[in-house]
Structures are given as structure tokens and as C-alpha cells.
Amino acid sequence: GENVEQHPSTLSVQEGDSAVIKCTYSDSASNYFPWYKQELGKRPQLIIDIRSNVGEKKDQRIAVTLNKTAKHFSLHITETQPEDSAVYFCAASSGNTGKLIFGQGTTLQVKP
């Protein structure tokens, strides 16, 4: 069935370093890949997304890359800051549905 695997489950970096989170999806029909950030006790917030007709997308310190052949996509955060500390979720869906399949989440800790 549909599945999204996310690694690592926890990630600790020093402030200013880069962080990379990787996800692999199983459904070859998937064509939309959002990333959400969830701070403790708060709602998931969309931080960046990518569609299958694009290989890479950047928004300031955040970038996402997609490899459709290998069925994996990654989130890259550069120049990390303490406020980047949160749980990050990747997700995948096919274009004809609002059904998002989520990865298990990555707890990112940025140490000052």
C-alpha cells in the first residue's frame, strides 16, 4: 500500500550548520510532496512543497529536492537557527486527491 518512510527520526545540529531530512515514497502515482513543521503544541505548518514536474525548489534557507526515479525527496535547511527546532513531517499525495500520506516525522534540535 501507500507508504512514506522518513529518516532520521531525530537530528541534532549546531546553530549555523545544515540539516537534511530524507523521505522515500512507495506510490509511483504520487506527484505532490509537501513538508510541514510542527512546533510543540502547535498545528503543522506548511514550509515548502514540490510537485513532480520540478526537481528542486528553494525558499530562502529551505530547499527541497525530488528524485522521481528513486522515489525519494529531501528537505535541506541551511544556516540553522534555534527557532528551526521542531518536528518536521514529509508527505506525499497523488494530484487527484487531498489524501496526504505522512512520514513518521523528524525531531530537529538546533543547539545554540
Added chain:
Amino acid sequence: KAGVTQTPRYLIKTRGQQVTLSCSPISGHRSVSWYQQTPGQGLQFLFEYFSETQRNKGNFPGRFSGRQFSNSRSEMNVSTLELGDSALYLCASSLGPRGPKNIQYFGAGTRLSVL
């Protein structure tokens, strides 16, 4: 523009009871999806509604049901509550279910505790 609003924010119920949760989407959004979030299972898809029709349903028992009204507001119902139903229930809305319109924005959730 107001975000996705979920009510109530917190609920405490006992086993065997039923519960109804409400979700008001962002103005102009016509799609609503529901997710269950637990520490063990993460975020799991429950249902998707568009134009008052359920378009997708996740792998949850029939005790979980939902509906959408003509103003796009949605409700979900859980009957015969079990301890394992304790979770954060999140609602997300989007302009529509397809293509560029299917960007989902989440509400703050309803925290359900079943005792």
C-alpha cells in the same frame, strides 16, 4: 483571512460514548481533510470531503464517520469510543482536491482524551 478553525479544542470522554468534532475551513476553501495524530502512529489520514461528498477514506473502522455541509464546514463523529481513540484530531482545508488547489492548511486540532 481567518485560518482553519476547529472546535472544541479539548474534549474528555469515557469509553462507549460518542463525540462530534467540528471544522470550519479557510474562507473560499471547499476541500476538507481529517487526520488523526498520535505519538505511536504519527499522522494518519481519516477522510477527505469536497462539495459535500466523501472522496477518500483512510483505514479506520466504521465508528469513524464524517460529513461536509454546503458551506464547506465539516464534522467528524466517533461512536462507541475506545481508549485507543485518544489523539489529536486535525482538520486541513484546501481550495480544492486537485493540482495547485490541493495545498492543505491545518487547524490547531481537537485533543480528545478517552478515559
